[in-house]
Amino acid sequence: MGLVSNKQAQLEIAGRDEHALVSLLFILLKTARFVDANNSTYLTQSSKFYVVFRRLVDKYGKISIKIIDGRVFVRDKIIKFNSDGLVNATAILDNWRQIGVGGITLDDSLDNRQLDKFIYLIAKGSGTTADRESVVQRLSDLGIEGISLLGIEQKTEKKLLSEEKRKLIRRTARVTFFKSISVVQDAMVCAAQDKEIDITKARRVVHSMIDQISGNESYMLQLTSIRDFDDHTYAHSSNVCVYSLTMGVRLGFDKLRLSQLGMAALFHDIGKVRLPGDLIRKPDAFNENDWIQMQRHPELGVKTILRNLKFDDYSARAARASFEHHINDDFTGYPVLREKVPTNLFSKIIAISDTFDALTSGRVYIKKAIPTDEVLRKMMYQMTVKFDAFLLKMFVNIIGIYPAGTLVLLSSEELAMVTQNNQDNLSRPQVKIIGDRSGPKKEFTSIDLSQAEHTGIGIQKIIDPGKHNIDLKAILQMDN
Ligand SMILES: [Fe+2]
Ligand SMILES: [Fe+2]
Known part of the structure; x- marks a missing residue:
């Protein structure tokens, strides 16, 4: 591996x-x-x-x-x-x-x-x-x-070509990502009406995600930073899918296993359609009764998958992941098991991805977003018993100190977006400079902070796009 x-x-x-x-x-x-x-x-x-x-x-x-x-x-x-x-x-x-x-x-x-x-x-x-x-x-x-x-x-010509190719890949990543959100939405609407879910579309979009992530995981990872969806339920599933597939690719899973993992991730929370919509979209913190309700969604997910999806290897694995994704390695979490059977590898991967997205988005269970660095610290130090240590380490490596899509202020007083982590130097990622004190730039320039010529520039701090009125989604949708 x-x-x-x-x-x-x-x-x-x-x-x-x-x-x-x-x-x-x-x-x-x-x-x-x-x-x-x-x-x-x-x-x-x-x-x-x-x-x-x-x-x-x-x-x-x-x-x-x-x-x-x-x-x-x-x-x-x-x-x-x-x-x-x-x-x-x-x-x-x-x-x-x-x-x-x-x-x-x-x-x-x-x-x-x-x-x-x-x-x-x-x-x-x-x-x-x-x-x-x-x-x-x-x-x-x-x-x-x-x-x-x-x-x-002589890279000039090659670079021009690859520049075009890069733009195309970015565009495909965007289309795939947003498509995956609508696929989840369609499936959940279908399930809510107790209709059979057509998984052809889901499988197709998962395959595109696998192709994207196998080629360059960073474009997909950047898109997970978009937080301003009206309803985060669907984007949450897509984000969990991106993180899980990234881990799957790094674990060397073959295409079939990746495809099954992707589907399981996409449908991990499908049981929520059986819960009242007011509860799912409740803007305030959950009370005890809300929690009791909420904790039923893994079991409801199994029922939904078995009832509304064609039964095969895919749905069987998805059902298991739905059931287990809130069961921790120390058997805390829910549902409470009578017999302590270790959870499946897919479930372990999805559990880590799910926790990270839920905590950083502040839109799933807890209603306040926690900064990514704090979430990673929490996961690494307080939650080590809850997750598989090997997988957690891999996940932290993928996300890095500054996750792809994070806005940062550089020591040059320029505003930049992290585009890709450098595995051997997580504190100095690749960034795209998008603006400075005088406002946004017309042309974005990409620099790799780990390269010798940029030693003079460092990251001052993380910027919250919401607080500074920056439309991250618009930036991610630009081609340059
Ligand atoms: Fe869940
Ligand atoms: Fe979830």
């Missing part, structure tokens, strides 16, 4: 020598700007670099150092910098980008003298308008044969 995201799994982290090579290279480039090549500090670092370089080149032949999207790779393995390293890297990377250098390869013929010439050529050229061709020419003039320059990876 893979807990790490695909993205993380693909990136192999560089070893000690690779780290040392880059750190020393950056130190040399920095030192060379202030002292000449006979300076003892420079010479010490230069010989250290050379020792590491020899070790690597003897082992692997050619060594490449590449910069791709603000990250540094040595031999195609990613370098993880500490904060000091990141500051150094940011300055150097900017400099390289200016002169159109996307990386270098070092080969066996590189010696100390060539290395020093190269360092000084690049360092002295920093801040100038030199272009890559002239640097290449100078390398050849100076007889530096052991180093060749790599261009900046």
